[in-house]
Amino acid sequence: xxxxxxxKLELHLHLEGAAPPAFIxxxxxxxxxxxxxxxxxxxxxxxxxxxxxxxxxxxATSVLQSPMDFHRLTLAVLEExxxxxxxxxxxxxxxxxxxxxxxxxxxxYLHAMTEAAEQAERDLGITMRGIVTAIRHFGPDKAxxxxxxxxxxxGRFITGFGMGGDEKICEPKDFAWSFDMAREAGLxxxxxxxxxxxxxxxxxxxxxxxxxxxxxxxRAIEDLALVDELAEQGIVLEVCPGSxxxxxxxxxxxAHPIGQLYxxxxxxxxxxxxxxxxxxxxxxxWDRLADALEWDDGVFQTLNRTALDAAFCDADTRATLA
Ligand code: ADE
Ligand code: ZN
Numbered sequence: 631x632x633x634x635x636x637x638k639l640e641l642h643l644h645l646e647g648a649a650p651p652a653f654i655x656x657x658x659x660x661x662x663x664x665x666x667x668x669x670x671x672x673x674x675x676x677x678x679x680x681x682x683x684x685x686x687x688x689x690a691t692s693v694l695q696s697p698m699d700f701h702r703l704t705l706a707v708l709e710e711x712x713x714x715x716x717x718x719x720x721x722x723x724x725x726x727x728x729x730x731x732x733x734x735x736x737x738x739y740l741h742a743m744t745e746a747a748e749q750a751e752r753d754l755g756i757t758m759r760g761i762v763t764a765i766r767h768f769g770p771d772k773a774x775x776x777x778x779x780x781x782x783x784x785g786r787f788i789t790g791f792g793m794g795g796d797e798k799i800c801e802p803k804d805f806a807w808s809f810d811m812a813r814e815a816g817l818x819x820x821x822x823x824x825x826x827x828x829x830x831x832x833x834x835x836x837x838x839x840x841x842x843x844x845x846x847x848x849r850a851i852e853d854l855a856l857v858d859e860l861a862e863q864g865i866v867l868e869v870c871p872g873s874x875x876x877x878x879x880x881x882x883x884x885a886h887p888i889g890q891l892y893x894x895x896x897x898x899x900x901x902x903x904x905x906x907x908x909x910x911x912x913x914x915x916w917d918r919l920a921d922a923l924e925w926d927d928g929v930f931q932t933l934n935r936t937a938l939d940a941a942f943c944d945a946d947t948r949a950t951l952a
Pocket of ligand 2: 822
């Protein structure tokens with residue numbers, strides 16, 4: 631079965647993590663940067679585990695050095711998403727990689743990405759919104775600067791604030807100042823949690839940072855009382871099954887807990903995270919779920935409806951997507 635042409639909404643996609651290896655290789659060649667060590671024999675990204683993945687991710691990102699590079703990247707990623715039937719996508723973008731969190735530089739990078747998004751919306755019919763993202767292992771001080779960039783540029787395009795990176799570094803409360811600032815600026819809040827740490831950490835994240843959505847959140851399944859709390863509170867999970875399987879959280883699609891979470895009433899959505907790193911696409915995620923869980927069209931429509939309701943966009947945009 632192929633669900634490639636079905637319209638889809640994606641809430642969890644890292645812009646740099648979506649960069650095709652050929653795109654990164656091309657930029658490295660143009661700039662005479664040697665990053666050959668990050669690729670495997672077939673030209674894909676090579677890494678051994680999640681922490682190595684973060685290093686390779688940052689090495690690949692090091693060739694993205696100007697607003698024009700990010701303009702090109704944004705277009706390339708949106709083209710790929712649109713080819714997979716995606717009509718609405720929220721992308722994590724990081725001031726850390728766009729001028730080192732300097733507000734003036736960030737505005738220039740943002741302008742370039744916004745122009746690319748507008749072009750893609752006109753030409754390909756895909757709508758993009760940006761979630762400014764702190765990188766957890768860069769620490770709370772840099773997260774504050776990132777939150778400042780987010781708050782200063784909140785608007786029609788920048789609609790959310792989030793945090794990815796190494797979940798084992800620091801505690802949620804260490805980032806409360808940044809998340810409070812972003813919330814006060816009117817941004818939607820999502821946090822990666824429940825990928826590399828378990829239920830207690832999910833609880834601490836909900837208490838300290840008050841997100842409406844969690845990136846991953848799948849390890850809530852280890853505590854069914856927490857699963858029920860997530861369902862009751864309407865916390866939306868941005869589940870990325872292909873990412874979880876490649877990174878070794880679960881051995882295969884059948885063992886992935888998304889079906890159990892869905893059946894127990896949790897609001898789940900499906901995303902790709904960093905598609906070329908995990909050899910996936912939105913069409914592949916849907917196809918594998920249809921095969922492994924025997925999900926039918928009605929379930930996929932529910933996923934889309936949940937994503938639409940949880941999207942960090944204004945009412946007008948939501949209406950055009952409904
Ligand atoms: N950044 C990019 N992908 C990530 C993931 N799966 N977890 C945490 N941070 C990330
Ligand atoms: Zn992620």
